Amino acid sequence: MRRSFYIILIGFLTQSFLYSGEDCSISTEGIYTASIDAETDGHIRFYSDGIVIVSTSVKNIKDVKTWFHKDNIAMVLKGKYKKKKCNIRFKVKGETGEQSFEGSIMAGSITVTITDAKTKAQTQRVYKAIPL
Numbered sequence: 800m801r802r803s804f805y806i807i808l809i810g811f812l813t814q815s816f817l818y819s820g821e822d823c824s825i826s827t828e829g830i831y832t833a834s835i836d837a838e839t840d841g842h843i844r845f846y847s848d849g850i851v852i853v854s855t856s857v858k859n860i861k862d863v864k865t866w867f868h869k870d871n872i873a874m875v876l877k878g879k880y881k882k883k884k885c886n887i888r889f890k891v892k893g894e895t896g897e898q899s900f901e902g903s904i905m906a907g908s909i910t911v912t913i914t915d916a917k918t919k920a921q922t923q924r925v926y927k928a929i930p931l
Contacts, residue, residue, distance in 0.1 A: 822906045823885035830867060831909055831926035832860065842867055843900075843909070843926055851880040853891045853898065860929060887911075 831843040835855060842863060844852050854875040856863055867875070876891035876898065887909060888901045902911030907928040914921050 821885055823882075823904045825880075825882060825887070825904060825909075826907070826928045826930070829928045829930045830860070830863065831928050832863075833924040833926040834858075835924075841924060841926070844868070845880060849879045849881075850877065851889050851891060852877050853900075864931060890916075892916075 825845050827845050827847045829844075831845075833841045835841050838857060839855055840858050840860075840863075841855050842853065844867060846852075846869065850869065852867070852869070852872060852875045854867060856867075873893075876893040876895065878889050878891035880887060880889035882904070885904050886902070887904055888899075890897065890899045892898075897916035899914045899916065900911045901914075902909055909926045910923070911926070912921055912923050
């Protein structure tokens with residue numbers, strides 16, 4: 800009986816260390832939004848086929864929902880994302896430039912460092928998921 804207790808205890812502790820309980824899923828059913836300034840938000844949208852689109856716009860999410868999708872991919876920065884556990888990385892490019900995103904996913908938000916390809920300037924943002 801004592802041996803069974805220790806086996807169960809070791810199993811529980813091992814599982815606790817291997818699974819942190821974090822929600823590292825990416826929502827493909829919404830738009831991730833981060834405030835840039837008083838008038839502008841940044842937006843990221845992920846698709847299940849690995850496509851990611853990025854843009855900025857005014858702070859009216861109802862308006863953003865009408866145009867921020869694959870049908871308008873020529874108007875936004877686009878690329879492919881790679882997710883490994885709770886980490887994400889992607890490069891996007893379009894007519895207005897190229898950026899690299901690298902960061903982590905946690906419970907409905909993404910914290911990223913964004914690097915501009917031309918200037919090498921970096922900024923950090925936290926994007927929150929907004930359901931469609």
